[in-house]
Amino acid sequence: MHLPDGIIPLYQCIIYWIITIICMFILRKFTSCEKEQNIVYIAIFTVLTFTLSSLSFPSPFGVPIHFFIIPLIVIIFGPxxxxxxxxxxxxxxxxxxxxxxxxxxxxxxxxxxLILSIITYLIYRLFLEINEKLAIFVGTIIGIMSATFTQVIILLLSGTVNFNVILSTLIPFYLFISIMEGILNIMFITTISKIKPEIMST
Known part of the structure; x- marks a missing residue:
């Protein structure tokens, strides 16, 4: 899902950077209020996400897939x-x-x-009172698909790709990833809840 340099007009890149800088200032304010332990978690999971999301796995689509990891972190530690x-x-x-x-x-x-974290968290919290595993699964899927549709909008605004091409490639590809990651997140969080339940309460 990584967009490469050159695919988006520079003026649009500047707009996205401005939004990102504003978000990072807001995040810094929130993070400074958190416990020191959570700062350590950010560092640890940055390394974990950097590593795991860089790995490629085979898929039935004939192209390798990369997992996001972010929904797992959001569900455990928040957006x-x-x-x-x-x-x-x-x-x-x-x-x-x-x-x-x-x-x-x-x-x-x-x-x-931004989109992946916020949507995953909101959907997870919405379904949590019904069933925790359902909340994890649905939150992961809708979070990833919301991120996918956001990328589709960005690509369409850039004028570099055709909507029909995006619809036939990105949507089914990331739907498959979201389902797989949703299942894996249920397994991971269930295991973490049994082994280290205090982490889930941070």
């Missing part, structure tokens, strides 16, 4: 931590692995940080 981890992971992946780009980092953050 503020999810956004912070996403930003630093995206920055690290660009600097070290040349994934994404610097001009489009703002757009990538809005997609994989």
């Amino acid at each position: 503020v931590t999810g956004c912070a981890v996403s930003f630093f992971s995206l920055l690290g992946q660009f600097l070290i692995l040349n994934m994404g780009g610097i001009t489009v980092l703002g757009a990538n953050f809005i997609v994989m940080g």
